[in-house]
Amino acid sequence: MDLTWSDEQEMLADAAAAFVRRECPPERVRAIEASDGGHDQPLWDAMAELGWCGLALPVEHGGSGRGVLEVTVLAEQLGRGAVPSPLLDSTALAALPIAWAGSDAQRARLLPALAAGRSIGTLAVLEPGMTDAWGDVSVPGGTRISGQKLLVPWAHVADVLLVASSSGLYLLEAARTAWDSVSHDAFAGEPLFAVTLLDACTEPLGSPERPAGPETTHRVLDTAAVVRLAYAVGAAEACLDLAVRHASQRVQFGRPIGTFQAVAHRCVDMRVEIDACRYLAFQAAWSLEREDRAAPLEVTAALTYARGALRRVFLDAHQVHGASGFSTESDLHLFTRRLTEFEITFASSRRHPDLLATAMGLS
Amino acid sequence: MDFAVDPADARFRDDLRALLDGTLPDWWRGMFVDDPRAIPFTREFCRALAAREWLTLAWPAEHGGAGASAWTQAVLREEMWAAEEPRGPQYMNLNYIGPLLMRYGTPTQRARFLPPMARGEVIWCQGFSEPDAGSDLASLRTRARLVEDHFLVDGTKIWTSYADAPADWCLLLARSELAADRHDGISVFLVDMTTPGISVRPIDTMAGPHEFNEVTFESVAVPRDCLLGEAGRGWELVAAGLTFERVGIARYARAARVLEHLVTHANESGQSRDPRVRARLAELRASCEAARLLAYRAVSLQARGVVPTVEASIARIHATRLEQEVGHAGLELLGPLGLLRSGDPVAPLAGEVQRHFVRNIPTTVAAGTLEIQKNIVARRGLGLPRET
Numbered sequence: 140m141d142l143t144w145s146d147e148q149e150m151l152a153d154a155a156a157a158f159v160r161r162e163c164p165p166e167r168v169r170a171i172e173a174s175d176g177g178h179d180q181p182l183w184d185a186m187a188e189l190g191w192c193g194l195a196l197p198v199e200h201g202g203s204g205r206g207v208l209e210v211t212v213l214a215e216q217l218g219r220g221a222v223p224s225p226l227l228d229s230t231a232l233a234a235l236p237i238a239w240a241g242s243d244a245q246r247a248r249l250l251p252a253l254a255a256g257r258s259i260g261t262l263a264v265l266e267p268g269m270t271d272a273w274g275d276v277s278v279p280g281g282t283r284i285s286g287q288k289l290l291v292p293w294a295h296v297a298d299v300l301l302v303a304s305s306s307g308l309y310l311l312e313a314a315r316t317a318w319d320s321v322s323h324d325a326f327a328g329e330p331l332f333a334v335t336l337l338d339a340c341t342e343p344l345g346s347p348e349r350p351a352g353p354e355t356t357h358r359v360l361d362t363a364a365v366v367r368l369a370y371a372v373g374a375a376e377a378c379l380d381l382a383v384r385h386a387s388q389r390v391q392f393g394r395p396i397g398t399f400q401a402v403a404h405r406c407v408d409m410r411v412e413i414d415a416c417r418y419l420a421f422q423a424a425w426s427l428e429r430e431d432r433a434a435p436l437e438v439t440a441a442l443t444y445a446r447g448a449l450r451r452v453f454l455d456a457h458q459v460h461g462a463s464g465f466s467t468e469s470d471l472h473l474f475t476r477r478l479t480e481f482e483i484t485f486a487s488s489r490r491h492p493d494l495l496a497t498a499m500g501l502s
Numbered sequence: 503m504d505f506a507v508d509p510a511d512a513r514f515r516d517d518l519r520a521l522l523d524g525t526l527p528d529w530w531r532g533m534f535v536d537d538p539r540a541i542p543f544t545r546e547f548c549r550a551l552a553a554r555e556w557l558t559l560a561w562p563a564e565h566g567g568a569g570a571s572a573w574t575q576a577v578l579r580e581e582m583w584a585a586e587e588p589r590g591p592q593y594m595n596l597n598y599i600g601p602l603l604m605r606y607g608t609p610t611q612r613a614r615f616l617p618p619m620a621r622g623e624v625i626w627c628q629g630f631s632e633p634d635a636g637s638d639l640a641s642l643r644t645r646a647r648l649v650e651d652h653f654l655v656d657g658t659k660i661w662t663s664y665a666d667a668p669a670d671w672c673l674l675l676a677r678s679e680l681a682a683d684r685h686d687g688i689s690v691f692l693v694d695m696t697t698p699g700i701s702v703r704p705i706d707t708m709a710g711p712h713e714f715n716e717v718t719f720e721s722v723a724v725p726r727d728c729l730l731g732e733a734g735r736g737w738e739l740v741a742a743g744l745t746f747e748r749v750g751i752a753r754y755a756r757a758a759r760v761l762e763h764l765v766t767h768a769n770e771s772g773q774s775r776d777p778r779v780r781a782r783l784a785e786l787r788a789s790c791e792a793a794r795l796l797a798y799r800a801v802s803l804q805a806r807g808v809v810p811t812v813e814a815s816i817a818r819i820h821a822t823r824l825e826q827e828v829g830h831a832g833l834e835l836l837g838p839l840g841l842l843r844s845g846d847p848v849a850p851l852a853g854e855v856q857r858h859f860v861r862n863i864p865t866t867v868a869a870g871t872l873e874i875q876k877n878i879v880a881r882r883g884l885g886l887p888r889e890t
Contacts, residue, residue: 141504142802398889403880418795425505444788496780500765
């Protein structure tokens with residue numbers, strides 16, 4: 140047991156933090172968000188150059204062979220800068236599932252490009268009427284697939300689209316078939332799309348005899364949730380940084396407001412909740428990486444805890460900022476949107492506390 | 503980062519549980535109860551632990567310990583606190599009074615005081631708070647005047663647990679000199695509680711008797727060789743001691759144990775299918791997990807030789823709140839019968855939850871209030887400005 144980072148993890152975190160500070164300061168985040176499509180190719184290329192697209196992918200397919208824990212270490216630093224990038228989704232929602240459950244041919248065909256950043260992947264799960272990403276989907280699988288999927292991140296730039304169907308995960312490739320993406324009007328941190336599939340040409344992930352079933356979808360969602368949680372923890376850390384800076388500089392009643400305990404203690408509450416979420420995320424990532432039996436429950440515990448905790452953090456940051464935090468002239472909103480998106484898409488599911496309750500022995 | 507549990511530590515946990523199962527009497531409800539058997543039992547239990555070399559498990563071998571890792575020690579304190587701390591008052595010796603002696607004591611002091619602790623034969627209490635010096639501990643007024651070969655101590659200490667156990671020794675904070683900086687001039691003394699001039703007045707509490715005492719010192723002669731560390735430098739010594747203490751108690755382990763009782767009760771009372779009950783208990787379970795990891799972070803730093811001042815306070819802030827929340831949830835689950843105490847034959851869960859709730863009302867006050875902990879994190883952890 141040791142909850143401090145290894146030298147390698149420390150180096151990765153430092154490198155990522157330095158990259159984010161240098162290449163993606165808040166001005167660039169704003170510029171990317173304001174741009175058409177919200178995708179910054181040079182930024183993507185720079186991250187691909189650093190090998191981050193293939194961080195957790197197998198070495199034989201051009202990856203670095205590191206694990207989910209490393210991806211969370213990276214995710215936390217990207218979250219700190221609110222970096223708008225399909226990197227984490229492409230890794231957790233598409234590349235890793237292909238590495239885990241794809242057929243040899245699919246792995247050989249798709250992974251090298253995903254690992255090198257020459258292609259981008261994403262996953263479509265939610266459908267109209269669903270309140271939980273882990274819930275039952277109704278789009279039927281098949282060699283042709285039709286239906287509507289909602290809140291699909293980065294669907295407009297994806298080359299590979301995984302689709303959760305009632306019979307498992309299906310694979311669509313932009314080179315072979317087309318899908319229609321319409322941008323949502325969302326209070327979110329990344330571009331989200333309504334995707335309509337009309338008789339799209341697909342194949343099951345895995346071999347036709349042994350396609351990846353719903354258990355793979357759950358593993359993918361668990362992993363993506365933990366990676367997103369780490370990103371959210373980074374974003375929450377940024378909220379705290381901004382709050383502390385504001386509380387140290389803003390003078391009222393003749394003194395910095397951070398000298399008032401009512402303000403200072405609010406910042407401490409944020410510190411406690413962020414740290415709690417952080418170690419819950421790392422523990423779950425560590426277990427996911429090892430395919431440990433405890434992993435699903437650790438994910439569940441992390442999400443159950445994070446759902447209220449991270450909301451309290453960004454709302455506390457807003458309270459400390461006063462009116463200025465509500466203005467988009469402050470950077471706070473960059474993080475508020477991301478934290479809201481995380482909470483609603485991954486942490487709001489009633490399934491998690493209920494699973495945990497069952498595991499505790501509640502009949 | 504490594505979340506794997508050492509198999510040897512897992513075995514140790516099983517061994518400890520077996521010992522607890524075989525040793526704890528049915529009537530055992532912790533040390534703060536109106537039962538004359540409680541304190542003698544804790545002495546007996548400490549001797550039993552000492553016989554297995556588990557009492558001073560984490561102490562270095564040169565001081566009579568087993569030199570076990572910080573993680574083995576964490577297992578020990580989880581199991582002890584979950585079982586209502588059967589080491590009784592002596593947990594303080596092991597967690598921080600002993601380590602303070604190792605770090606600041608003279609060879610003579612170490613040779614004199616550590617072996618009885620290691621044998622489980624001595625009870626210490628701590629004389630820190632005073633009637634007019636609580637959170638503002640540096641304003642303490644107990645005086646120690648050097649007169650020839652000894653100090654003469656006058657003053658009053660309050661909220662002193664275990665003094666009526668009776669404690670054999672007291673780790674006492676007193677002002678030995680008036681200094682420009684209020685944190686200077688405070689010294690730490692090792693005081694024999696049988697010295698003439700010491701009187702102990704028990705203070706009754708909502709949780710029952712034997713929780714607190716007021717201890718007065720009237721011209722109490724303390725030999726010079728019972729000064730711990732340098733005269734006037736006691737503040738930094740106490741700060742180090744309190745950091746050991748804050749990670750020294752595995753509060754989340756007790757919260758998790760009470761939560762297990764609540765699950766049993768929810769199943770038996772048919773409330774386990776209520777989605778609100780399920781969600782509430784699950785949230786508390788997740789919070790126990792978070793508390794454990796926050797404590798483990800502090801332990802990880804300790805294991806690397808870092809004094810985790812800020813991290814220990816963060817862990818304590820989280821864990822004390824959790825202990826209280828579990829009590830609140832328990833009372834809500836039990837309903838009106840939650841008022842009944844262990845003495846009542848129809849008390850649900852034998853009054854356990856009621857007691858947990860009441861016992862934890864002052865949890866966010868003891869060993870540095872929640873607000874003082876938050877001040878530590880605000881200034882030292884976040885770098886927020888001090889009041890000018």
